[in-house]
Amino acid sequence: MVAKSTGPSRSALRWLGVAAAPAALAFGFFWAGGWFSPNRVTQNRLMAELHDAGSYGHGFRRAHAKGVCVTGRFDASGAAASVSKAAIFREQSVPVVGRFALGAGQPYVADNPATVRSMALRFMPKDAPEWRAAMNDPPVLPLRDAQDVSDFFSSQRLDPATGKPDPARIRAFGATHPWLKAAAEKNAHRVVSSGFADDTYHSLDSFLLVAENGTKTAVRWAMVPMQPVAPADAATAGRDHLFQRLIADLHDHPLQWRMVLTVAGPHDAVNDPSQSWAQDDRTIEAGTLTLDTVESEDGGPCTGFTFDPLILPPGIIPSDDPILQLRSGAYMRSFALRSGEKRGPSAITPAMTQAPAAESEKKS
Amino acid sequence: MTPAPSFSPVARVLHWLMAVMILSMLFIGLFMASSVGPGYHRLVSLHRPLGIAILVLALLRLTYRLRHAPPPLPDDLPAVLKLAAKGSHILLYALMIALPLVGWGMLSAGGYPIPLWGNGVLLPPILPHNPAVWSWLRSAHTVLAFTLFGLVLVHIGAALFHGLIRRDAVLESMTHRKRSE
Ligand code: HEM
Ligand code: HEM
Ligand code: HEM
Numbered sequence: 001m002v003a004k005s006t007g008p009s010r011s012a013l014r015w016l017g018v019a020a021a022p023a024a025l026a027f028g029f030f031w032a033g034g035w036f037s038p039n040r041v042t043q044n045r046l047m048a049e050l051h052d053a054g055s056y057g058h059g060f061r062r063a064h065a066k067g068v069c070v071t072g073r074f075d076a077s078g079a080a081a082s083v084s085k086a087a088i089f090r091e092q093s094v095p096v097v098g099r100f101a102l103g104a105g106q107p108y109v110a111d112n113p114a115t116v117r118s119m120a121l122r123f124m125p126k127d128a129p130e131w132r133a134a135m136n137d138p139p140v141l142p143l144r145d146a147q148d149v150s151d152f153f154s155s156q157r158l159d160p161a162t163g164k165p166d167p168a169r170i171r172a173f174g175a176t177h178p179w180l181k182a183a184a185e186k187n188a189h190r191v192v193s194s195g196f197a198d199d200t201y202h203s204l205d206s207f208l209l210v211a212e213n214g215t216k217t218a219v220r221w222a223m224v225p226m227q228p229v230a231p232a233d234a235a236t237a238g239r240d241h242l243f244q245r246l247i248a249d250l251h252d253h254p255l256q257w258r259m260v261l262t263v264a265g266p267h268d269a270v271n272d273p274s275q276s277w278a279q280d281d282r283t284i285e286a287g288t289l290t291l292d293t294v295e296s297e298d299g300g301p302c303t304g305f306t307f308d309p310l311i312l313p314p315g316i317i318p319s320d321d322p323i324l325q326l327r328s329g330a331y332m333r334s335f336a337l338r339s340g341e342k343r344g345p346s347a348i349t350p351a352m353t354q355a356p357a358a359e360s361e362k363k364s
Numbered sequence: 365m366t367p368a369p370s371f372s373p374v375a376r377v378l379h380w381l382m383a384v385m386i387l388s389m390l391f392i393g394l395f396m397a398s399s400v401g402p403g404y405h406r407l408v409s410l411h412r413p414l415g416i417a418i419l420v421l422a423l424l425r426l427t428y429r430l431r432h433a434p435p436p437l438p439d440d441l442p443a444v445l446k447l448a449a450k451g452s453h454i455l456l457y458a459l460m461i462a463l464p465l466v467g468w469g470m471l472s473a474g475g476y477p478i479p480l481w482g483n484g485v486l487l488p489p490i491l492p493h494n495p496a497v498w499s500w501l502r503s504a505h506t507v508l509a510f511t512l513f514g515l516v517l518v519h520i521g522a523a524l525f526h527g528l529i530r531r532d533a534v535l536e537s538m539t540h541r542k543r544s545e
Contacts, residue, residue: 011529018524022517025387029513032395042398129477129486146400304495305475310405314484318405326400328408335474340499 041146041326043333049153053165055105059343062334064118066109067101068243068348069300070250072291074123080261080286083217084209086315087128089286097122098291099302100196100246103136108347111242113192113232119201119223119257120307121289131316134307134327135201135223139190141273142183145322148274151177183274194230196246197255205309205327206270206319209261218264218319220277223257223289243348247294254292261286271320296350306335369435370537378425379538385418386460390513397506412467413480416487419464426457438532452519459512465490466505474498 034040050062061067073093080089088094102109103116120134143149155173159166174184193199201223209217227249238244249255261284262277269275297303310318310328318324371379389411396407437446471478472489475498480487491497527535 014528017528018521021524022521025520026517029390029394032391032398034395034398040398041400043400044398046400129479129483304493308476311477312483314482317483320402322402325402325404329396329400329404335495336499336502338499339474339495340503 041150043329045150046153046326046330047333047337049150049157050105052158053105053153053156054158056107057337057341059338059341060107061101061105061338062330063105064101064103064120065105065107066243066347067099067118067297067302068246068353069295069297069302070098070100070291071293071295071301072096072098072254072289074121074259074287074289076287077285080209080284083211083215083219083261083263083284084315085212086131086209086313087125088123088131088313089315091125094123094125096289096291097124097301097305099297099307100243102242110239113194113242117196117199117201117242119196119199120302122302122305122307123313125313129313130311131313132305132307132309132311133203134309134331135203137190137193137199137201138187138204139202140183140186140276141204141323142180142187143323144179144272144274146326148177148180149323149326180274183276186276192232193225194232194245195242195249197249198225198227198229200224201257203309204273205321205324206264206273207312207324208317208319210315210317216317218268218270219261220264221259221261221286224260226256226258226288240347240352244352247348247353250292250294254290256291257289259286259289260284271322273321273323294353296348296353297346298350304339306331308332308335370541371434372432373541374428375425375432375434376538378421378428382418382421382425382460385414385421386512386516389414389418390509390516393509409479412478412487415464415467416480418460419468422457422460422464426461429457435537437534438530441530441532449522452515452522455515456512456519459508459515463505463508463512466501466508470498470501470505473501 030036034042047062051057055062056065074088074096075092076089076094078090098119098121101118101120102111103118109115117137118135121132123131123133143152151173155169156165157169158164174181203221206218206220209219211217263282263284264270265278265281268277268281295301308328308331309324312318370376392407392411392414396404396411437449441449468478468487469491472491473494475493475495477483478487478489479485523535523538526532
């Protein structure tokens, strides 16, 4: 049935027609995948930048690699129930699985109070979708958007000669990102607490709470310790002393934090985590977190999950803070990579989390 | 000259509706998985329900297809091309069903809640929590999506080959109510 009447040039045109549509689609497909946008910040690029900045990989989290699992509960005060319909703000004894970690990407790094510390939580009400939250201890995030994040991690790239980031690159990052100066200085001058138990952990990113009647309220929150706060002690020694202290504390008594929501005032930047909020913002005491058991990550309940900050229950929605989306994508990629890798033992082993660690005596 | 039978209106509507949906999904998927930009969360939130809609439609379409034979391919089509057409159609059906199941299954194994609508309506997990399975299926989702895309490109090329080069009635059988012989 091939048409005999067509001359060679018409038939060439027809073949072109056959090839053009699939070719155009393939082109569009590669465009969507970022092949023609080398400057796009992608999940893979972030993972590569973390790797070059010393993240260990091999089955461990690409960031916050050294940690322990904890469990406990959250008891709402009820005070936040008027601004959010989330079950967590109404209920008592909501089961919580959490993780304390150091912000570094190296699972065997020596504990140092100056390293960013983190608390990640899964709130699991029985009758409502769960909420995952991941918080850090500095008061503000000196990064504004995806480009800042990528620039920052590349500035941390380890120099093969020294095994350390190149100070010139770090200075250059500061010089080319003047809008982050205030946030970086605020973090540099923060009071560093003695350990995990007396630390305050911040959401840093902003979220919107949704009330029963649909009203939206922009908030950030913090977990404020109910334990007395002591400044970091320069004399503490031992590779794992921060974790050992946490383990000993948890075997001795439950640890508690107040969840304090800060409501955005009229001049507070909701879409920019590098901007601190006003000092006189309204706060809401949403409830109390109580943690009472601790387990190693090896076989522990916090390992096979990622604390993606966009896993939110009804009553909490993302704000237009761009770092949230970036984190969601990065955590998913990190989780997929590490779950497919063979993993060595964690620094904090099951033996260490069992009894009030005999180890902790060594340090004094 | 009697008009040769076309695909039924049901088959044609399903075909074109799903063609648009699947192409959109491939673009959305590829774009979101290579971006962390401001649209990321919205795209992922669209990707899940659209993928599940494709799964439901594909199952309906397969049931319909098993009960309604398609119009025959032209008699003079070489046997190997007939076989290729048949085989590729089976593979297309398989992927239209497998890809959303893998997407759903991987999030189940990864311990993710799987919101279908807003963040209140969740899909139940279809696999037990198992991080290794999550990681494996996440890769499989990519490989299967790329396979589907490659197959769709060949499929479109083949349809245009029928329409522009062979100029037989195959393309019309999917575009027109009745096709002329
Ligand atoms: C700015 C860009 C950021 C990037 C690229 C990033 C990246 C990552 C990655 C890849 C992980 C490992 C996830 C996993 O494998 O499960 C992680 C963990 C974590 N991140 Fe971030 N992060 C960022 C910002 C933040 C911020 C602003 C906070 C806190 C407010 C935060 C808190 C945490 C915590 C607490 C964990 C540990 C979760 C756990 O213990 O499992 N991150 N981050
Ligand atoms: C016909 C249906 C579907 C198609 C064509 C499709 C296609 C894709 C593609 C092309 C990607 C990007 C892969 C990559 O570049 O690595 C992707 C990623 C993904 N898909 Fe699907 N998908 C489908 C159904 C689903 C369903 C039903 C779900 C979940 C319920 C799902 C969840 C995901 C997730 C979570 C990702 C990863 C996103 C990320 O890495 O940031 N997909 N999909
Ligand atoms: C994502 C895109 C597409 C998918 C998944 C798809 C899938 C399919 C499937 C499964 C069949 C077999 C129908 C059956 O036997 O029940 C079919 C037939 C057909 N498709 Fe598509 N299709 C797509 C796009 C297109 C496009 C863009 C065209 C036109 C340029 C097209 C033209 C045709 C034609 C002409 C047939 C009939 C083949 C025959 O008579 O055996 N399709 N398609």
